[in-house]
Amino acid sequence: MNKKLITLVLLASMGVTTYLAPLTAEAAIDDNIKQTTEKINKLEDEKKSVANELAAITDSMAKNESKAASLMTEMTETQETLKELNSQIDTLNEGIAAREAKLAEQARTVQVNGDTQNYVDFILESESFADVLGRADVVSKLVSANQELVKAQAADKELVAAKQTETEKTLENQTLVAAKLEAAKTDLEQQGLEKEAVVASLAAEKADAETEKEQFLATKTAAEKAAQELQAAKTATVAVATSDETETEAVATNTVATAAEKTATPIATETKTTETKAKAVESKPAATTTPVAGGSWGAVQSAAFGVQGTPYLYGGTTTAGFDCSGFTQYAFNAAGISLPRTASAQYAASTKISQSEAKAGDLVFFNQTGSIDHVGIYLGNGSFIGAQSSSGVAVAQINQYYWAQYVVGYGRVN
Template sequence: MNKKLVHFALLAMLGVSTAISPITAYASVDSDIESTTNKLTELQKEEQSAQASLVEIAETIKDNEVKAESLVAEMTATQNQLEELKTKIADLTEAIEDREEKLAMQARSVQTKGNTGNFVEFLLEADNVADALARMDVVSNLVKANKDLVTAQNQDKEAIAKAEKTTEEKLQEQNLLAAELESAKADLEAKKLEKEVVVATIAAEKTDVQEQKEYYLSLKEAAETEVATLTSIDAEIASAVENAGEETVVASTEKASSEASAKPKAEQPTKVTTAPAGGVWATVQNAAYAVSGTPYLYGGNTTSGFDCSGFTTYVFKKAGITLPRTASGQYGASTKVSQSQAQPGDLVFFSQSGGIDHVGIYLGNNKFIGSQSSTGVAVAEISQSYWGKYLVGFGRVN
């Protein structure tokens, strides 16, 4: 009987000490679950705020796109007005030349009679008073006609001067409109990109915290299961000690230990990152040449028309690669390589106005394909006559 009591005491101590660990872990996991839940709530609020800001920016972008379309229409109207002014200037110049020729003809007609070179001599050569009066009337009419022609000529010159001034003002206005369009585009795309990064960052953080919470929940579930198992073991041990002999107690203990050790443990989930597939140059090349000849369109990113970054975004999307929408954004997102290291399929960047304002796809042999305002989508050479002067560098899309 005493031997049985000793076994009972040992088994009871085993049950108590084994149960302490999962109970303690259970309390700690509850704290972790609460912490991750609070963090998820905070991130949810941040995400809602960022999404609201993104919606606001999107509305602003739409408003500015309408303004941009209006500015483009104004630029077209300005170009038409400039053409009209050029035509008027040509017409006025021709009219002045005609008047000058008429003055010369009149002077020659006066000089014909009497072979004289001035009006005074023409009057003095009159045969009589009647002839003199007739000659005076001719001279008077001629002088008046000349005066009228000269006045008209001066007025035409003033009109030409005004037309020239208007032309210059229109040219300046056109340049300002173009600068305003480019500035608005860059600012809006930068704001949109910034907010998209914020939203993406919050979403990624939410995913991480959610995974942590699920991990802690799995730990809690495992701890609860283990506590339930140990409780069952304790009951089985007590029953065995009370109703059976030493052999039954030992067998029950071995069985309980075996069940406890075989219980699976919760493990931290592992993230798997799949590396992007390589060898996309063939797809990029085919997509680029497929839209060759597409006209340039400010803000365009479809086959109806492309701007420079719209073209590269479109082409790389065909290969399953997403690029930032602006040339400067693509420059920042690419891995920089030297010109000697540049390969077909790398991006090539230019700066014509102080910032990264043009991008194309390098073809090798000092050539690239891009959407230029003067040619649309076409192959161009990085020559010192133009593009070579503005070359910034090359970037590889990872």
């Protein structure tokens, strides 16, 4: 009897110890689940906040696109105005030439009508005082008319000069408008991309946290099941031990083995998961960069000059119309080289070089509005080809008055 009692006490002690182990683990898991739940909620709040910011940026982009469409309409009207101004200039020049011919004709008419060499002789040959007054009046009107013609001619010449200045100013303003449009578009796209990256990062982090929480929940379920099985085994063991000591010892042995196996299962599972993650991290290939293949300039050059004369189009990336960065992206893509979409992004992605180091095929950047807003392909000898708002895809000189004041530097595509 005493031996059986001792056996029962030992079995009870072993059962309690084995039962408490999963309970302690369960408490730790509960704490982990709580922490991951809080983390998930925090990430969700951050994601919503960034999503709201992204929505605001998207709205700003839509407004900018609308404004751009309106400005493009104005730019088209400006082009028509330029044509009209040139036509007016031609008309004014023709008027000036006609007026000069008219003045010469009037001078000849006075001479013929007066049959004299000048106005004085014309008046002195008057036959009466009334005739003098009449001839003087004629001369006065002729002189007055000629003076008015001279004044009109001088005014028209000034108008021609003013129209020419206005034409040049309009052309320059048109280029600046296009630069501002691209700068605004670039800035908003950059903000949008940054916010999208944050949203994606938060979503990924949240997904990892949710996966981690699911693993903790699975571990907790396994631990609870193990504890229940141990409790059932303990009850059964005590009942058998009261009738047969030998059988009790066997049951106790089996109970301990089962408890150890059940307790180890979630731990082994978690260890295996950790090892799998570690292997996945180790097997992930490192990011590499591919240098530009030799001889790529030939392909870039062929593509660039192949679309020379293509009109400027805000946001354009095809042969139907290009903006500056859309053109450079198109030309380099023909050589299998990928460039970012905007001028500022291309500037950031290129290796900065000096003017003396620049070679044909490098990029040249300009700042007309306070940030990088124009890009072209350097051709050497101070020239570049790019999509200009005033001329479409064309070759221009960097040292020209306009571009010389805005050039920022050169970049090489890596």
